[in-house]
Amino acid sequence: MTLLFKTNNSHQLLSSTAMVMCSSFCPKLPSHFGARPFSSFPSRQPFPLCFKAFSAQASSAPLKGDGSSIRVGFLGMGIMGSPMAQNLIKAGCDVTVWNRTKSKCDPLISLGAQYKPSPEEVAAACDVTFAMLADPESALEVACGKHGAASGLGPGKGYVDVSTVDGDTSKLINGHVKATEASFLEAPVSGSKKPAEDGQLIFLTAGDKSLYETVAPYLDIMGKSRFYLGDVGNGAAMKLVVNMIMGSMMATFSEGLLLGEKVGLDPNVLVEVVSQGAISAPMYSLKGPSMIKSAYPTAFPLKHQQKDLRLALALAESVSQPTPIAAAANELYKVAKSHGLSDSDFSAVIEALKAKLQS
Numbered sequence: 362m363t364l365l366f367k368t369n370n371s372h373q374l375l376s377s378t379a380m381v382m383c384s385s386f387c388p389k390l391p392s393h394f395g396a397r398p399f400s401s402f403p404s405r406q407p408f409p410l411c412f413k414a415f416s417a418q419a420s421s422a423p424l425k426g427d428g429s430s431i432r433v434g435f436l437g438m439g440i441m442g443s444p445m446a447q448n449l450i451k452a453g454c455d456v457t458v459w460n461r462t463k464s465k466c467d468p469l470i471s472l473g474a475q476y477k478p479s480p481e482e483v484a485a486a487c488d489v490t491f492a493m494l495a496d497p498e499s500a501l502e503v504a505c506g507k508h509g510a511a512s513g514l515g516p517g518k519g520y521v522d523v524s525t526v527d528g529d530t531s532k533l534i535n536g537h538v539k540a541t542e543a544s545f546l547e548a549p550v551s552g553s554k555k556p557a558e559d560g561q562l563i564f565l566t567a568g569d570k571s572l573y574e575t576v577a578p579y580l581d582i583m584g585k586s587r588f589y590l591g592d593v594g595n596g597a598a599m600k601l602v603v604n605m606i607m608g609s610m611m612a613t614f615s616e617g618l619l620l621g622e623k624v625g626l627d628p629n630v631l632v633e634v635v636s637q638g639a640i641s642a643p644m645y646s647l648k649g650p651s652m653i654k655s656a657y658p659t660a661f662p663l664k665h666q667q668k669d670l671r672l673a674l675a676l677a678e679s680v681s682q683p684t685p686i687a688a689a690a691n692e693l694y695k696v697a698k699s700h701g702l703s704d705s706d707f708s709a710v711i712e713a714l715k716a717k718l719q720s
């Protein structure tokens with residue numbers, strides 16, 4: 362059997378012998394991937410980056426028990442949704458897309474996606490529908506509003522919300538989805554634009570376990586690992602805690618860069634020193650050099666980082682957990698937003714410190 366292999370967005374053919382060899386050291390590879398009905402894929406534990414395998418015969422897309430294609434919907438073609446949907450299409454999945462601004466669907470349609478003019482019609486046409494929306498308001502509107510996805514859902518279908526929202530919003534969407542007798546999974550992602558392009562996201566899922574198992578092959582196309590965290594709300598909480606840490610890290614990194622510069626240190630050397638020590642983080646090495654040049658090409662919009670801090674602070678408030686560092690960081694992102702930096706990368710938060718110093 363010939364198999365299609367994917368490493369960092371490139372698809373390569375591999376013989377069955379090589380497949381067997383690889384699967385012996387890589388638990389991500391089920392032994393007869395292309396030959397199994399979609400519903401029978403096993404639940405697998407999160408596993409670090411390794412090869413991904415897709416059946417060439419089925420263009421790598423999982424099939425239903427009756428051998429027909431699973432129809433996958435994708436709502437929201439922003440920075441994240443677009444490359445995620447693109448990876449599904451490239452893996453041979455039968456994908457139908459929708460976005461509020463229709464023109465953002467055009468590149469996906471060129472790649473072979475179908476288009477429907479509303480979330481309702483996408484959900485009605487598909488077996489499982491993913492949604493990657495900006496914030497709680499848009500996630501709720503697209504799922505539960507007029508002509509929202511819930512209107513097109515029904516028994517046997519699934520809705521997977523991969524947006525970053527708070528637990529209450531996720532539970533509200535869960536309720537609307539369940540009222541249609543469809544299944545629901547929240548699955549926010551860790552990882553930004555490049556990991557989305559490379560299929561290297563980390564999924565933080567919670568909700569219907571059977572839907573988790575059903576969509577696992579798709580999560581594995583778009584990501585490098587997946588966590589199942591139990592009840593709806595736990596995925597959202599995990600994501601908000603992680604992004605609260607990240608937002609605070611970026612804020613304090615910004616302070617360090619500016620303080621270093623003020624006392625005459627070379628910021629490039631500072632970034633190098635940080636990268637070699639215990640506080641090394643990919644984020645610093647990735648963003649530091651462009652921050653030094655006051656360049657903030659958007660991967661993770663600053664407005665979304667501030668939204669996540671706001672939601673994380675509300676989560677902390679709900680359990681009376683003090684989070685003074687995150688609260689201070691949040692103020693900095695709000696200052697950055699007031700300086701017109703909402704759509705810049707979140708690393709532009711450093712500008713808020715410059716603006717503060719100047720005023």
Ligand SMILES: NC(=O)C1=CN([C@@H]2O[C@H](COP(=O)(O)OP(=O)(O)OC[C@H]3O[C@@H](n4cnc5c(N)ncnc54)[C@H](OP(=O)(O)O)[C@@H]3O)[C@@H](O)[C@H]2O)C=CC1
Nearest residue numbers: 437438439440441461462494495499525553554660661665
């Ligand atoms: N960028 C990143 O690095 C990461 C982002 N996230 C999270 O993923 C989600 C999406 O992020 P990202 O792709 O960067 O964001 P973008 O701002 O690039 O995209 C947002 C998407 O939401 C849609 N949208 C916004 N408001 C509405 C509305 N009222 N009704 C319908 N659709 C709406 C936009 O449609 P339109 O095109 O019409 O504006 C667009 O498709 C966010 O929750 C973010 O926090 C998670 C991990 C990483």
Ligand SMILES: O=CCCC(=O)O
Nearest residue numbers: 525551552553604661
């Ligand atoms: O929500 C955005 C997360 C960005 C990242 O994990 O790099």
